[in-house]
Amino acid sequence: MTRQYTLTYNPSVINFRPESVLEEIFQNINTILGTYKFSVPLFRGFGLEAEFVDKPMSILHPLFVREVVETVEKYEPRVIVEEVKMTAEIDGIAYPIIIFSLKNGVNV
Template identity: 45%
Template sequence: MVNKTITLSLADSQSINIGASGLDEICQNIQIILSTQQGTLYLDRLFGLKSDFVDAPMNEAAMKIQNEIYDAIEKYEPRVKIISVTFSGNDDGRLNPVISFELVEGVLL
């Protein structure tokens, strides 16, 4: 079976579905990882993304966020392989991550 590339935009985040399963669960897990500030989860202070990119110049912030995303997803959602991390931005200074990924071989939905 050939892996299909899945694209997920953090700008399209939805509310948490406690009963999510399969691909929906994986996408929801990624969204939770990326929307959690590191240090705020009591039992795992390294979960989430650092916030040292806030107020940094856009290019510098984008590089830092991109590296954080790769590291966090690799650690906390091992069922996926990231293909790319890009950003959909706008004029108000926000960087909205867009993650393209594939399921790791052997992952069953």
């Protein structure tokens, strides 16, 4: 059985010196989730579409899931995204929860 890992997006968690491959993968996914396309000079395609901002959850969720799976697996090729969930906070902010496994051959 493949081990699954869970990451809840947190924009305030940044570690520029990860101590393990797994910690590096978590950092990379967190960075992908916090970056909008066209916001990185010379790497305009990196990140998620900004079209999800201010959309109702019923519209946002299916579009966002597809975008997250495709983007995370493209820019962090060591993972397989198994599931994407959304937290619905009272203040209207939704944070993604990514459940992923590592591809064969990735040693943590």
